[in-house]
Amino acid sequence: MSPAISQFELNTTIANLRDLRESDLRDYDGVYLGDIYCRIYEANFLEQPDDLKEGLRILQDQGKRAYVTTYAGPRNDFLPRVRKMLEASAAAGAEAVEVHNLGILKIAHDEFPQLPVHIGGFANVYTAPGVEVLREFGAVRFTPNYELSLDEINEITTACGAPMELLVHGKMPLGISDYCFLLDYEEKWGVKCPDLCQKELFLKQGDWAMKSVGKGILSGKDVCMLEHLPRLLAEGHRYFRIETVSETPAYRSEVAAVYRAALNRVAAGDGEVDEGWWETVRRHARIGLCNGFYFGRSGMDYAGVRPDAIGSLLTISRAES
Amino acid sequence: MACGIRLVARVRSAGRLVTAVPVLLAPAGSRQAVAAALDAGADAVYVGLKGWSRGGARRELDWDELVAAQREAASAGGRLQVAINTIPKARERAQLFERIPGLLDLGIDEVIVNDVGMLAALRKRFPGLRLTAGIGCGAQTVADVAFFRDLGAHAVVLPGTVSPAEMREIRTVHGIAVEIMIHMVEEFVLLGKCWMPSYVHLKPSPLPSLFRSQTRDGDDAPEGALSGLRQTGSMKRGGVGACFRICQQSWELYVGGRRVDARLFPSRQISRIAEVKAYAEAGVDVLKLQGRSLPVELLAPLVRRYREAIDARTVPAADEVRSAALPATWAVVGR
Numbered sequence A: 001m002s003p004a005i006s007q008f009e010l011n012t013t014i015a016n017l018r019d020l021r022e023s024d025l026r027d028y029d030g031v032y033l034g035d036i037y038c039r040i041y042e043a044n045f046l047e048q049p050d051d052l053k054e055g056l057r058i059l060q061d062q063g064k065r066a067y068v069t070t071y072a073g074p075r076n077d078f079l080p081r082v083r084k085m086l087e088a089s090a091a092a093g094a095e096a097v098e099v100h101n102l103g104i105l106k107i108a109h110d111e112f113p114q115l116p117v118h119i120g121g122f123a124n125v126y127t128a129p130g131v132e133v134l135r136e137f138g139a140v141r142f143t144p145n146y147e148l149s150l151d152e153i154n155e156i157t158t159a160c161g162a163p164m165e166l167l168v169h170g171k172m173p174l175g176i177s178d179y180c181f182l183l184d185y186e187e188k189w190g191v192k193c194p195d196l197c198q199k200e201l202f203l204k205q206g207d208w209a210m211k212s213v214g215k216g217i218l219s220g221k222d223v224c225m226l227e228h229l230p231r232l233l234a235e236g237h238r239y240f241r242i243e244t245v246s247e248t249p250a251y252r253s254e255v256a257a258v259y260r261a262a263l264n265r266v267a268a269g270d271g272e273v274d275e276g277w278w279e280t281v282r283r284h285a286r287i288g289l290c291n292g293f294y295f296g297r298s299g300m301d302y303a304g305v306r307p308d309a310i311g312s313l314l315t316i317s318r319a320e321s
Numbered sequence B: 001m002a003c004g005i006r007l008v009a010r011v012r013s014a015g016r017l018v019t020a021v022p023v024l025l026a027p028a029g030s031r032q033a034v035a036a037a038l039d040a041g042a043d044a045v046y047v048g049l050k051g052w053s054r055g056g057a058r059r060e061l062d063w064d065e066l067v068a069a070q071r072e073a074a075s076a077g078g079r080l081q082v083a084i085n086t087i088p089k090a091r092e093r094a095q096l097f098e099r100i101p102g103l104l105d106l107g108i109d110e111v112i113v114n115d116v117g118m119l120a121a122l123r124k125r126f127p128g129l130r131l132t133a134g135i136g137c138g139a140q141t142v143a144d145v146a147f148f149r150d151l152g153a154h155a156v157v158l159p160g161t162v163s164p165a166e167m168r169e170i171r172t173v174h175g176i177a178v179e180i181m182i183h184m185v186e187e188f189v190l191l192g193k194c195w196m197p198s199y200v201h202l203k204p205s206p207l208p209s210l211f212r213s214q215t216r217d218g219d220d221a222p223e224g225a226l227s228g229l230r231q232t233g234s235m236k237r238g239g240v241g242a243c244f245r246i247c248q249q250s251w252e253l254y255v256g257g258r259r260v261d262a263r264l265f266p267s268r269q270i271s272r273i274a275e276v277k278a279y280a281e282a283g284v285d286v287l288k289l290q291g292r293s294l295p296v297e298l299l300a301p302l303v304r305r306y307r308e309a310i311d312a313r314t315v316p317a318a319d320e321v322r323s324a325a326l327p328a329t330w331a332v333v334g335r
Helices: A017-022 A049-061 A076-091 A102-111 A128-136 A150-160 A181-189 A226-234 A249-267 A275-284 A316-320 B031-039 B063-075 B090-106 B116-125 B142-151 B164-170 B196-200 B273-282 B296-311
Strands: A009-014 A030-033 A065-068 A096-099 A117-119 A139-142 A165-177 A201-205 A208-212 A216-224 A239-243 B011-014 B017-020 B023-027 B044-049 B079-083 B110-113 B130-133 B155-159 B177-186 B189-194 B203-206 B229-232 B251-255 B258-263 B268-271 B286-289
Touching (some): A009 A249, A017 A049, A030 A049, A049 A065, A049 A076, A076 A102, A076 B142, A076 B164, A102 A117, A102 B142, A128 A139, A128 B116, A165 A226, A165 A249, A165 B196, A201 A216, A208 B196, A216 A275, A226 A249, A226 A275, A249 A275, B023 B031, B023 B296, B031 B044, B031 B063, B031 B296, B044 B063, B063 B079, B063 B090, B090 B116, B116 B142, B142 B164, B164 B273, B177 B296, B189 B196, B273 B296, B286 B296
Parallel strands (some): A009 A030, A009 A239, A065 A096, A096 A117, A117 A139, A165 A239, B023 B044, B023 B286, B079 B110, B110 B130, B155 B177
Antiparallel strands (some): A165 A216, A201 A208, A201 B251, A208 A216, B011 B017, B177 B268, B251 B258
16 A cells, blocks of 8 residues: 555665765665675675675664665676675665566565565566566565656556656666676776776767766766656655665755655645755756656656756756866 | 477487587578578577567568468478567557467467566466567576576576576576577677667657458458557667667767767677587577578578587587678677
């Protein structure tokens, strides 16, 4: 059963203990710990069981819902570590584990049935029958594939009543690779892994861009659903993600403050967006804002009620000029 | 056999060692390609069903071509698999399901899918179908294979990036056939985990009107014919001309706001022909080749070279293996 309109959840992702300690999480209800892309991401929670336990404790002490995510593109040799991480998560009282990979879903279901499973965006939930399959493996919450429109998502929820978790702000995952091309630059830049992907890296092609996190590719623009929150709540959605795994603590806290205030206002019956909120999300958007695929258009389009409010959609070259 | 591959794996007695010989599964994008692949030594051929296979209409067979291809395969002693690896919406799915009995009537009972929901729905509705979780399902590990076994898949396809050593561990999972895409293009982003093209460009395209030849009176608007729109640009969901090959275009790399390089995403053509025996000994059931759009003049020699490698009594040294490489231009466009 969906929680009442005032009981929405705002959550995010944090990859390591340093970022967790530096982040002001007051406006979040929950946090997923771990980087889903790379085993050697700097101090990745998913490779550091002691850090993971400490991270879960920090979240629990702050009264947050403490979740753990898992790798999106594992190979056989990941699996022993995945099992250890799931074991540590269960022992430390994680409220749920997020799963992007179907093999890990089976492991979680078979070996750690006490851990509720949230399905992540790389698990490719496209249809209601897909949701039903994953439910049989213990899944209780679903991030639909990012390509789905709100209408398509609502078709799924109408058909099977599954609670959906929606990315409402941040850079949308677009792909994952087995290979980190940044390693090509270790010598040239004099920067070694895992420091390479800590830099701000964008790939530009013509008038559009993507952000690189090594093995992961994210949208260049930030998905922004700020002015569409009334629709999301009206359609029954209650679980909202601000994707900040590759962002600064300032981004994490300031964008969350905007969405917390906006969601509270919508829950109270007012959908007005403050100009100061726009200023905050514009300031943190390195390339520009988009709506992802929620309106059945190209993922980098923006379909605003007030298109002028998002400001000019900066390209990298314009940002630098 | 417990797994879904109905093709009879031949067993070769090479003196002392008896090793099951994997099935060679070739791609085909036309009736002519089906014949060429079988003639070159393929045990089985997979084709796309027009309107329902990922990759677009250029590499799909309409119903008449499918009927002819099935006849061709049957007369050659081979088998035909059909890729239904788009992810239809609910209304489209119902229309597709109306056509499955026609496939079964033709003697085609092996279908490749791309989505767990489709797999489960087809298994429930058509228990006579033998279902393969295609490469777009993203399986790479022993746990993934166990998942698809539990889901009721008869076979699962793994990418050629999975080594024979990994395959040995994977083959500890019983009750499901394992296929390796032994010849393929490895793109930068994992198959089934990419929505870069649709981030750039997503537009509705008309669905093809299908199965006209199945109607008795040749009506242009037969019952069950599809109409409506499909989202072009989605690699995963499929559709007409689905991929804009974003990953094959040149990029400018910016670090901290400064342009530092122009580059391509890494991609490569994988040909593990020298490891055919290693895969066979690891227990792989099917060696699959990628490339439904390959022209016959490229497809036939490719299939023949893998046939030779499979049939060889000993593994030739790498420099003795006749090249199975395709022209460099055959990249993503040729999958």
